[in-house]
Amino acid sequence: MRILIDEEAIKLKVKELANKISEKYRGKELVVVCVLKGAFIFAADLVREIEGVDIFCDFVKASSYGMNTVSTGEVRIEYFPEIEISGKNVLIVDDILDAGYTLKKIKEEIEAKNPKSCEVCVLLDKPARRAVDIKVDYVGFEIPNEFVVGYGMDCAERYRNLKYVAIYEE
Numbered sequence: 001m002r003i004l005i006d007e008e009a010i011k012l013k014v015k016e017l018a019n020k021i022s023e024k025y026r027g028k029e030l031v032v033v034c035v036l037k038g039a040f041i042f043a044a045d046l047v048r049e050i051e052g053v054d055i056f057c058d059f060v061k062a063s064s065y066g067m068n069t070v071s072t073g074e075v076r077i078e079y080f081p082e083i084e085i086s087g088k089n090v091l092i093v094d095d096i097l098d099a100g101y102t103l104k105k106i107k108e109e110i111e112a113k114n115p116k117s118c119e120v121c122v123l124l125d126k127p128a129r130r131a132v133d134i135k136v137d138y139v140g141f142e143i144p145n146e147f148v149v150g151y152g153m154d155c156a157e158r159y160r161n162l163k164y165v166a167i168y169e170e
């Protein structure tokens with residue numbers, strides 16, 4: 001395990017992203033949709049740093065038919081937000097943008113509910129792995145094509161509790 005992004009760097013970045021989001025939505029309502037499970041820690045920290053915005057929280061869970069480290073194009077939604085989305089400003093929050101299948105599917109499903117707006121925020125982006133065209137509005141860090149764990153992200157459900165992001169090595 002090699003630390004890629006330490007706790008302090010994550011904290012600073014979360015504040016920076018939250019400031020941008022606060023600026024954009026100040027005085028408005030925003031439905032934050034956290035993509036389970038990997039984004040739970042990032043989303044929890046992010047919503048607590050956003051200021052002056054009327055925040056609503058909900059979740060979405062999707063699964064792809066691939067294995068842990070390789071995702072396929074087939075994505076199934078297992079849980080969809082229960083709170084009203086149509087006519088609302090929505091921010092989808094995910095841990096990492098990899099091939100992009102998962103986020104693309106989630107964004108399409110949310111947009112099908114006719115939100116007022118729909119933006120995407122990811123902590124990490126692995127651009128080298130992108131297989132589909134997807135626009136993200138807020139990116140924390142671009143990272144190399146390595147498998148990472150920690151700060152919500154897992155390898156076979158382990159290491160989600162780490163305070164930092166590390167490159168997984170057996």
Ligand code: IMP
Nearest residue numbers: 038071098099100101102147148153154
């Ligand atoms: P995509 O459909 O390939 O973009 O899949 C993205 C999802 O795969 C992310 O939301 C993560 O849950 C998972 N994932 C992709 N890369 C990593 C990684 O390096 N570590 C842990 N999970 C990852």
Ligand code: MG
Nearest residue numbers: 036037038095
């Ligand atoms: Mg995920």
